[in-house]
Amino acid sequence: MSTPATPLSMALSQRQSDERATPISAFRMARRWWLEGRRLNLSLLAEELGIGRATLMRWVGNKDLLMGEILWSLYKGIYDQAIEKARADHPEKGIDFLGQIYTDVNVALINAKPMHDFLAAEPQWGLQLLTSNVSGLQKRLMDEWQALFEEEIQAGRINPEMDAENLAYFIIRIGEGAIYCDLICGRTPVPERAGQAFRLLVNGHSR
CATH class of the missing domain: 1.10.357 (Tetracycline Repressor; domain 2)
Structure with missing residues (x-):
């Protein structure tokens, strides 16, 4: 018997590439990095989010x-x-x-x-x-x-x-x-x- 699909299970099964980065998700990732003691590197942050550096700069203004x-x-x-x-x-x-x-x-x-x-x-x-x-x-x-x-x-x-x-x-x-x-x-x-x-x-x- 198959397990019934729920909105959560379907969302979790989506490929990461299907997820869309937003200014808020950029902020949350940057904040998590900072709390972990990592240096804030905008190029690496953009790469991790799957967006261009120019897009990230447009979202956040500057470092x-x-x-x-x-x-x-x-x-x-x-x-x-x-x-x-x-x-x-x-x-x-x-x-x-x-x-x-x-x-x-x-x-x-x-x-x-x-x-x-x-x-x-x-x-x-x-x-x-x-x-x-x-x-x-x-x-x-x-x-x-x-x-x-x-x-x-x-x-x-x-x-x-x-x-x-x-x-x-x-x-x-x-x-x-x-x-x-x-x-x-x-x-x-x-x-x-x-x-x-x-x-x-x-x-x-x-x-």
Whole structure:
């Protein structure tokens, strides 16, 4: 007696050549390679996907932008988890809510093995991607923090001495100093000091 065919069994039995690569499948493969510690090679990625390099470049823009999407997928997951935890721990929000998010994010990034391996293997490129806007990551980080600050300022829970956009910029720069200081100047990362600087900048004239 033959086994009845199901949509899943038919899909799995299709030849690999029948499968069609998409921008999303390209991203997922590139992200999996990165998480495995492999270098991001666009020519090899295109070959593995069964498409031309020109097609891949049209999909992802360039290597920096593709890596920016991969890094943002890591950052966004860390941010979302930190925000969810801080909302549970500090339903009243305010400076303790923001400070917990900041410290939890920095600690998570310091301890993120894929990030550590990437920076160890390609420190110059990695720092360029993480500390400039060539990959689009900086803009996304600033938007994330600016939105948090604007909400807290409008609610009257914090009263910093600078606007939300500039505040976001400076706390991100301080965070970079804490997270990547071992590469930048050979110092051991100390997220607690970054947290203290964060509170000094964000507190302003407390209400």
